[in-house]
Amino acid sequence: MAKKLTTAEILAQARKQAAGESAGAESPPPATESADAGTQPEAASAAPAAAPKKPAAGGAKPTSTADILAAARAQKAAGAAAPAGDKPAAKATPKSTADILAAARGKAAAAVPAKGEGKGAKPAATGAAVASGEPLPSVEEMMKAVRGGSGGPAAEPAVKPKPTLPPLPKKPVVAAKKAPEAVSRRGVVMSLIGTPFAAAWTFLTATTATATLAMARFMFPNVLVEPPTRFKVGPPGDYPLGTVSNKWKSSRGIWIVHTDQYDGGNLIYALASVCTHLGCTPNWLDGEQKFKCPCHGSGFYITGINFEGPAPRPLERVGLRVAPDGMLEVDKSVKFQEEMGQWADPTSYVEIA
Amino acid sequence: MVNPHPDLTTSVIHGLGWAYLALFLMNLVWTIRVYRGHTEFRSPELFGGMMIPSATPWAVYSIILFLLSLVHLITNAAPDTFMLVMPEFAKNFIDGFADPTIFFALSVGLMAAVIYFRETLVKPTVAWTILNMMLLFTTFSLTDYDFRQIVGKPDNVPIVSMLYIVAFFTWLYFSRAVENDKRKAEGRPLFEQEKNEKILVWPDLVYTELICMIALTVILVVWGVVLQAPLEEPASAAKTPNPSKAPWYFLGLQEMLVYYDPWLAGVVFPSVILGGLMAIPYIDFNKLGNGYYTFKDRAFSVSVFMFGFLPLWVAMIILGTFLRGPNWNFFGIYEFWDVHKLEVLNNVNLSEYFWIKFLNRGLPTAADIPNFISANVPALVTPVVILLREWLGILLTLLYLGVAPMVMVYIPKFKEFFFRMGFVRYMVFTNLLLMMLALPLKMVLRWSISLKYIVAIPEWFFNI
Numbered sequence: 100m101a102k103k104l105t106t107a108e109i110l111a112q113a114r115k116q117a118a119g120e121s122a123g124a125e126s127p128p129p130a131t132e133s134a135d136a137g138t139q140p141e142a143a144s145a146a147p148a149a150a151p152k153k154p155a156a157g158g159a160k161p162t163s164t165a166d167i168l169a170a171a172r173a174q175k176a177a178g179a180a181a182p183a184g185d186k187p188a189a190k191a192t193p194k195s196t197a198d199i200l201a202a203a204r205g206k207a208a209a210a211v212p213a214k215g216e217g218k219g220a221k222p223a224a225t226g227a228a229v230a231s232g233e234p235l236p237s238v239e240e241m242m243k244a245v246r247g248g249s250g251g252p253a254a255e256p257a258v259k260p261k262p263t264l265p266p267l268p269k270k271p272v273v274a275a276k277k278a279p280e281a282v283s284r285r286g287v288v289m290s291l292i293g294t295p296f297a298a299a300w301t302f303l304t305a306t307t308a309t310a311t312l313a314m315a316r317f318m319f320p321n322v323l324v325e326p327p328t329r330f331k332v333g334p335p336g337d338y339p340l341g342t343v344s345n346k347w348k349s350s351r352g353i354w355i356v357h358t359d360q361y362d363g364g365n366l367i368y369a370l371a372s373v374c375t376h377l378g379c380t381p382n383w384l385d386g387e388q389k390f391k392c393p394c395h396g397s398g399f400y401i402t403g404i405n406f407e408g409p410a411p412r413p414l415e416r417v418g419l420r421v422a423p424d425g426m427l428e429v430d431k432s433v434k435f436q437e438e439m440g441q442w443a444d445p446t447s448y449v450e451i452a
Numbered sequence: 453m454v455n456p457h458p459d460l461t462t463s464v465i466h467g468l469g470w471a472y473l474a475l476f477l478m479n480l481v482w483t484i485r486v487y488r489g490h491t492e493f494r495s496p497e498l499f500g501g502m503m504i505p506s507a508t509p510w511a512v513y514s515i516i517l518f519l520l521s522l523v524h525l526i527t528n529a530a531p532d533t534f535m536l537v538m539p540e541f542a543k544n545f546i547d548g549f550a551d552p553t554i555f556f557a558l559s560v561g562l563m564a565a566v567i568y569f570r571e572t573l574v575k576p577t578v579a580w581t582i583l584n585m586m587l588l589f590t591t592f593s594l595t596d597y598d599f600r601q602i603v604g605k606p607d608n609v610p611i612v613s614m615l616y617i618v619a620f621f622t623w624l625y626f627s628r629a630v631e632n633d634k635r636k637a638e639g640r641p642l643f644e645q646e647k648n649e650k651i652l653v654w655p656d657l658v659y660t661e662l663i664c665m666i667a668l669t670v671i672l673v674v675w676g677v678v679l680q681a682p683l684e685e686p687a688s689a690a691k692t693p694n695p696s697k698a699p700w701y702f703l704g705l706q707e708m709l710v711y712y713d714p715w716l717a718g719v720v721f722p723s724v725i726l727g728g729l730m731a732i733p734y735i736d737f738n739k740l741g742n743g744y745y746t747f748k749d750r751a752f753s754v755s756v757f758m759f760g761f762l763p764l765w766v767a768m769i770i771l772g773t774f775l776r777g778p779n780w781n782f783f784g785i786y787e788f789w790d791v792h793k794l795e796v797l798n799n800v801n802l803s804e805y806f807w808i809k810f811l812n813r814g815l816p817t818a819a820d821i822p823n824f825i826s827a828n829v830p831a832l833v834t835p836v837v838i839l840l841r842e843w844l845g846i847l848l849t850l851l852y853l854g855v856a857p858m859v860m861v862y863i864p865k866f867k868e869f870f871f872r873m874g875f876v877r878y879m880v881f882t883n884l885l886l887m888m889l890a891l892p893l894k895m896v897l898r899w900s901i902s903l904k905y906i907v908a909i910p911e912w913f914f915n916i
Binding site for chain 2: 348349350352372376377379380381382384386387391392393394395396398406407408409411412438439
């Protein structure tokens with residue numbers, strides 16, 4: 100394994116080959132070679148620095164990018180150094196960037212002398228210029244910059260011995276030791292409010308729970324100011340046939356209806372004064388003999404059956420019975436819906452004989 | 453005996469006088485503007501066919517307005533002998549349109565006419581004439597007591613002004629769009645490119661905003677001082693105001709509630725409206741019309757939007773404000789709001805039409821379904837009865853939303869949409885469009901054949 104070639108060297112070599120190719124019999128100027136080696140101190144120093152790792156990495160399986168690169172370089176050096184300046188090497192299929200570049204350069208160099216006369220020495224001069232590092236071709240500069248930037252650090256990990264992990268702290272053992280101990284009261288408190296995070300969650304939970312409990316308590320008031328759901332509305336004789344009584348509408352939200360238009364029976368029943376559309380309070384229009392809702396124009400017959408407007412179902416009946424004292428008693432806690440067939444329930448009306 | 457609802461009082465007459473004076477001043481300025489333009493037109497042969505300056509008719513009109521104003525301001529005739537009132541036959545004629553179907557048809561027709569005659573309507577002279585006609589109509593209508601009651605209600609003042617603002621902005625849009633369409637047809641640069649309106653934020657924009665801010669504050673303060681808030685009696689669960697109206701901007705939704713089930717009109721459709729508006733950018737594939745006014749480049753989109761906004765929203769607000777009275781009955785704008793107005797409506801569900809009117813039998817009940825269902829799976833009885841009863845409505849609804857879009861592909865325009873959008877986008881688009889059309893459709897069905905619900909399942913609170 101020869102010394103690792105730098106990119107500059109590779110380029111110079113390629114150029115040399117190209118010059119040889121283009122200049123024909125002209126031999127490659129040796130000055131180039133020596134100048135190359137001499138004027139590239141950093142490249143030269145970089146190469147030895149990287150060299151020691153090679154034996155280590157070369158034998159074993161390549162483990163890092165740097166290793167792979169080094170191996171590639173070594174191969175390149177072995178292939179290119181031996182037949183230095185030989186055409187066959189250059190003619191081989193390009194394997195690396197350097198090869199491709201060299202081929203390109205060769206073509207370019209070949210084109211230049213073909214154009215002008217007396218310029219046979221130009222490629223050599225260019226090579227010298229390259230070697231002395233004056234107006235360098237930009238590609239080389241870039242390559243150099245790349246090498247300078249990434250070559251060093253990239254090579255380092257490979258040089259470093261594999262880091263052995265420091266011994267882990269024996270935490271699990273400690274935890275296991277503590278576990279048998281009874282959880283102290285202090286430990287529980289600390290786990291709840293020990294850190295700001297725990298404290299925040301604890302207090303949030305406590306506040307929410309308290310608010311929920313308070314809300315639940317709110318549902319069971321100490322004093323209910325609503326009127327009772329069962330109340331007496333007077334004797335049946337107060338409600339003549341064919342009338343709708345508005346007497347209890349504003350205080351209790353019901354109409355007492357006495358009619359014989361529902362299924363022919365002579366009935367008294369109580370209708371809730373809530374429109375089945377959106378819950379407005381309809382009005383009983385005596386002239387038109389209908390309940391009419393002012394919000395969206397729903398209309399109901401005296402029977403409570405809906406017939407106009409958007410209301411989807413009849414008004415609801417509430418419970419009605421004759422109390423033992425002969426008074427009508429309304430029970431607003433129960434509802435009877437016609438569309439569910441509940442109006443047949445005898446507790447939803449009082450039949451007048 | 454004193455009429456409790458006089459059409460005219462001395463103060464109304466004087467107020468009208470000031471209104472005519474304002475109209476006169478407006479038209480005076482306009483006349484001067486036209487006069488400075490030095491244009492002429494040829495008079496009809498009847499008047500000799502000579503060239504007349506364009507300002508002449510405006511001058512004559514202004515003088516008439518001035519005389520009207522004078523008559524109103526200096527008259528000392530008793531109000532009930534004052535002659536300049538809206539004649540009864542005109543009132544009755546206009547009240548005859550107070551029918552939801554006619555009103556809706558008129559508003560759609562008006563929108564279509566505006567689109568069709570846009571190039572004429574945006575001419576300044578035409579626009580000014582229309583503005584004058586609108587103002588004159590309102591002013592002259594104020595001689596009617598009932599009209600004054602509706603329009604002058606503090607609640608309704610913003611709606612009246614909104615009418616004029618909507619008209620103005622529609623005109624503004626069309627004037628810019630027509631101009632740009634013309635420029636595009638002639639290959640000239642667009643208005644926005646040629647007359648670049650870019651200004652500096654400071655001072656131009658900030659000053660403009662400052663002035664607007666002050667003007668708006670002044671308007672609000674004056675409004676708050678002059679028009680008293682319409683406070684009512686304390687709320688009572690047992691007494692609903694009659695008529696009970698939503699806030700004015702929701703009157704369109706309230707009108708929708710008359711025709712559709714509460715959850716549909718109050719929950720589903722508003723959500724569809726919002727979701728549909730959000731979906732527009734994803735449905736629209738037309739890249740034209742970005743950053744400039746145009747009609748021709750986006751004729752379909754603009755027409756659909758205008759249909760949704762003008763007849764379905766603004767016109768519904770007008771309808772709810774001015775035409776809906778006690779018990780949510782329909783009233784003409786000059787009609788007295790009679791609480792006992794009798795409107796015979798008897799709404800019938802589609803299932804009742806089918807089973808009772810068409811098949812001449814009762815609605816299906818549990819007795820009509822096969823025995824093995826009621827014997828084996830009693831829980832299925834109600835669903836099967838409902839399905840049997842409402843199958844026609846359910847089928848029609850599915851056809852409307854599922855199959856109609858496929859049939860619409862045969863319309864050339866929709867065929868293009870289908871290929872440009874792909875199946876899913878096309879279905880979303882057509883469904884939104886069909887749901888938009890569902891409101892007028894249901895209105896027409898309600899008012900023509902008293903159709904209540906197409907699918908009526910009161911057992912499950914589901915009605916369409």
